[in-house]
Amino acid sequence: MRLRAAALLCDTALAWEREDRQAVEAAIPGLPKRLTLARRVEWLVGRVHDLQQALRERLIRPKAPALPSAEIPVPADLHEKSVLCVGEPGASASVARRVIEMAGGRFLHHGGEDGQDGPALEASLVAADLVICQTGCVSHDAYWRVQDHCRRTGKQCVLVEQPQALQFVRSREVLAPATEHVKADPASAL
Template sequence: MNLLKRQSQRTKLHQLDDRFHCSLIGTCLTLKELRRLYRKLKFITKSPLTDHDLHRIFVGIAGETSYANRRLQKYIDEKYQRIIKQFSKVQSVDVLETLWQEALEKGEVAGVYWALVTHPDVTDALLNKAYGDIHMLSHLSGASVRVDMQELSILRRRTKVLEKEIADAFVESQSRLKEKDKIIHTLKSRLTSVEKVESQLEKIQTQRETLEKEPVIAQLRKEIKELFTKLSVEQERGKRMEKELEYWQSFALAYEERHLTLEQRLTQTLQECDALELSLSRVLSADCSKSCSVEQKKSCTNTDLCGRCILFVGGRTAQSKHFRHLVEQYNGRFIYHDGGREDGSFRLGSILSQADAVLCPLDCISHDAMNKIKRYCEHNTKQLVMMPRSSLSAFVKGLNVSLFWHDPCGVGRAVLQS
């Protein structure tokens, strides 16, 4: 273990190299916090400040030895007091590097970054590594947006394929329906003929009863036998026609159900595409997208969950990290439960009370977990959003539904107007 001689105290903000000021302000403070500090410092401006102007002002303050610098230092220290206290017990560079690596893997780097760069025992090599890692996170954010755009393009192409399939199925269904109508018409005609034959047979029966008293009874019995044979043949034909009619009716009904299913799937896919496209447009339309770091984008007020907790139950575990990234980018908190495969029922009961909204995919969740969630949400007036399947587009749609349900920041109204 690499142990260093302990210095007397942590490095002050203005004592840091100038290159760290921009990344510290962008990573450790949100735009809301910067605007609040700006008002408390009572700066006077003639025109409204853009997000970039605000960021640039505090980067400049970070390098000063002024009252504003001391207020800024105090605010950041108070915000990350717990993490600073944890780091104050560390005197090993190896442990510092391990703590930094764990923070990177969890995606929770803001407080750890501040505690690391101001730590009295940090080395230049570790400082350079941390600075480089923070820099690369901004590139990873841009790559994530490009991946989302590619997925949107795939969904659009898939939508066109589904539209063509539905159109073909509709044409085929109409053709089958016309064929069915012709068969029904033919069968009705044949049934009418059978009814006429039965009517004639009734008349013949009457005549037979009358003629039984006459000498020609033997000949009449022979004719009656022939007529009954014809009747049996026609009745058999009628039964076959009825069976054929039932077959074609069930065939037409099956195609109608398939047509309705495809229409529902298309509607659902279009809604999910719209939700995903709307979500991407919010990410891409932010004014600070070219100048702010990753943590600033997460706190952008363009789409804000206002710190609400989203619980996702079920689905595939590998997808949860993407859902977590999206929720945290919307300034929310994300909790995941696998629906009963490995996570127990006891843990589900303990985390339901933390959630503001619960999202569940219908295609990948146990019945026990679903029943428990429904009962809890009904008794506690919790929002429950049922997703048709576990996918990124369905999750984005479900997330937008949760925004309309509970809207303390006006986000749902803004989305509705757009």
């Protein structure tokens, strides 16, 4: 008899809770849809966090190469390496700077304009482990200095025709041979 009374008490309390919940749901239009969307947003935020973490790990320690061979190979492991960007100091250079610094590298820049300090360009070339030259944005003198220095020293030099092509730094995972000179196709670099 006591067990029946306890079960009856639980059933009554459960029925009251259901009625209260139905009253709340009726008072707030679209509540079930809002709850579903809130759960979806929560899942998406977690997914974005996971993808950002994977990207950070990939920039620092690249996994197996997964890029088409037609794309420009540059070192993905930039930890404690210096990367010289010769060309315009625009938005693409700031993107390259952020990516290089996130990967633990050191970003160097030289404008490559006519009349700029030649010895400063030479010093930057000597300090760099990798050179990225924006061919359409530098003087002929700077272009030839970069080419000559990289050929003499065997330093890797990546040539890009347009500043937007610097965005390729984000996703490269393959290290090209140090003596290779690559001319970037702006369409494949983006």
